[in-house]
Amino acid sequence: MSRLQSAVPPSLPLRERAARPRVSKQTRRDRDRAVPRDAAASLRP
Incomplete structure (x- = not known):
């Protein structure tokens, strides 16, 4: 579970x-x- 929680930045409420x-x-x-x-934008050089 800690791995999944670590994926989300702790700053978010x-x-x-x-x-x-x-x-x-x-x-x-x-x-x-x-x-x-x-x-x-990607087409322009």
């Missing part, structure tokens, strides 16, 4: 740790929005 899986949907939206920006 318990609420944020529990909310992480729920936030996954929101993070996916943010990633989708950022995809075109990252793609355009």
Whole structure:
């Protein structure tokens, strides 16, 4: 169990740790929005 807990930074409060899986949907939206920006930046030299 200690290994799994060590994977999460201790600075995060318990609420944020529990909310992480729920936030996954929101993070996916943010990633989708950022995809075109990252793609355009990667195409530029």
